[in-house]
Amino acid sequence: MPEPCMLYRIPLVGNPKEDVALRSKYIAAFGSACYMSEAGTFDCFYEAWEDACVDAVKIGEVSGNAPYDKGYTCQPVAGTEDYSLQVGSDPANKIPIKYEDAPLQTSLIEIKTVPTEVNGPYRNLVEVTTIKPEKDFYCSSGQVGDDGKPLSQRKWILQVNRKAHGGEIHSDLAGFTWPCVDEKCKPTICTEKLVLKEPSDPRVYDPDEAQVHHVVPRKDLRGCPWGTNAYKNAAVISARLNQHLFNKVPPEKEVAQINNVPPYTP
Secondary structure (H helix, E strand, O other), rough: OOOOOOOEEOOOOOOOOHHHHHHHHHHHHHHEEEEEOOOOOOEEEEOOOHHHHHOOHHHHHHOOOOOOOOOOOOOEEEOOOOEEEEEEOOOOOOEEEEEEEEEOOOOEEEEEEEOOOOOOOOOOOOOOOOOOEOOOOEEEEEEOOOOOOOOOEHHHHHHHHHHHHOOOOOOOOOOOOOEEEOOOOOOOEEEEOOEOOOOOOOOOOOOEEEEEEEOOOEEEEOOOOOOOHHHHHHEEHHHHHHHOOOOOOOOOOHHHHHHOOOOOOO
């Protein structure tokens, strides 16, 4: 189980778990605070209680019900980390802003509205270490390198990639395009190269060197644990592209492309 991620939850109205249109309204209004969890719930969580209170007063209007009265401020609930917000002229008419453990966000990524599992090209590598949200790829792979030393997951992934490409490291997202800036800081479109440079040791940033990327990022947009160190969640890409994708919800085209890469043979 991931470590608790304590955030402030606002009490949504209606059933956005089942009502897709209502869910879309909440996401449009409250943005990255709202998400579907692995358990199938839909909620909106905030790092700061002030932000939770700003959005909480909009719930009535966003849900299509009677708007809440504005002009009131959140008040702390004695003996807890919770807050309450008065939303009507009667002081008893208030809603709770609960400070609680935010559930793990689902790792399914919507592709053309269909929740889709990330199933990258290293999915056939045997898992021997604990798979856990937010974990990096530096755990033991259970494999031994040519020098007789244990290989981390990262090093084994790179070794498998090299073996498949005659000693070169190839990007698993070759041809992927994204908006970037050129050397003169002018907007342009970057394209992922096929052949990548070997990782530097000690590490010195080179935009064209190979890095092992978490397709579903280790942390979600609220800073909570999310993507795991499972091999199916790994992709070898350039440092430049990894920097662009860092801590973003995976774009549909990234997941579609990575899922189409044939699995490597260990």
